[in-house]
Amino acid sequence: MKRIQAMAMALACTALSATVAHAxxxxxxxxxxxxxxxxxxxxxxxSTLFFLSGSTASPINPADLESPDAxxxxxxxxxxxxxxxxxxxxxxxxxxxxxxxxxxFLVGDAKLGGKMDRDGMNAVFKTFFGTPEQPNxxxxxxxxxxxxxxxxxxxxIEGIAAKAP
Numbered sequence: 001m002k003r004i005q006a007m008a009m010a011l012a013c014t015a016l017s018a019t020v021a022h023a024x025x026x027x028x029x030x031x032x033x034x035x036x037x038x039x040x041x042x043x044x045x046x047s048t049l050f051f052l053s054g055s056t057a058s059p060i061n062p063a064d065l066e067s068p069d070a071x072x073x074x075x076x077x078x079x080x081x082x083x084x085x086x087x088x089x090x091x092x093x094x095x096x097x098x099x100x101x102x103x104x105f106l107v108g109d110a111k112l113g114g115k116m117d118r119d120g121m122n123a124v125f126k127t128f129f130g131t132p133e134q135p136n137x138x139x140x141x142x143x144x145x146x147x148x149x150x151x152x153x154x155x156x157i158e159g160i161a162a163k164a165p
Contacts, residue, residue: 025164026100028137036126038137041100046165050092054105054158055081056150070152074109074117077155078124085159086128094161096128097136101160104142109154116144121155 026047031039043049057077064070071077086096106116121142130137138159148156 026162028100028139030137036122036130036137037140039139041139041162043100043162044164047162048165050089050094050098050161050163052085052088052099052159052161054103054156055084056148056153056156057081058084066152068152071154073111073120074106074154075120075124077153078121078157079127081155081157082124082128085157089161094163095134097134098161098163099129099136099138099159100162102138102140103158104140105145105148105156106142107146107148107154108144116142117154118142 026044027040027042028038029040031037057071057080059065059070060072060076061070071080082096085099089095089098104121106118106121108114109117128134148154
């Protein structure tokens with residue numbers, strides 16, 4: 001009888017600790033199976049939030065800041081920005097999986113008739129989020145804007161990262 005009680009108590013403690021660990025973490029809900037973003041992210045009380053200011057791409061060739069192709073297309077700019085964000089997060093002891101919210105601003109590309117290249121941005125986005133190495137997906141808004149504050153920019157991305165206690 002004591003052995004059964006001990007086993008029941010151990011099982012209850014294991015279940016309780018699993019619930020507490022789950023409750024202490026950031027919970028994400030994916031909308032559709034093919035979506036590259038989470039539909040919700042729940043950040044528990046006591047988490048530390050990190051606000052990443054809007055970032056634009058670095059030039060492909062640092063000596064060329066003026067030509068229309070100095071920063072590349074939407075995909076090239078997205079890769080540059082997300083690579084810089086990854087380094088910024090790593091410097092703070094975080095990773096891309098800690099991002100819970102992103103805002104993406106896309107300028108219409110003249111080569112696409114003035115339409116934003118959402119597909120080009122998403123193709124690169126999917127290499128940073130929802131991968132076997134980094135499965136977490138952030139929530140995200142993506143909007144087309146008339147222009148950004150820096151010439152030749154097609155993409156600007158800002159984010160919010162969170163670290164649960």
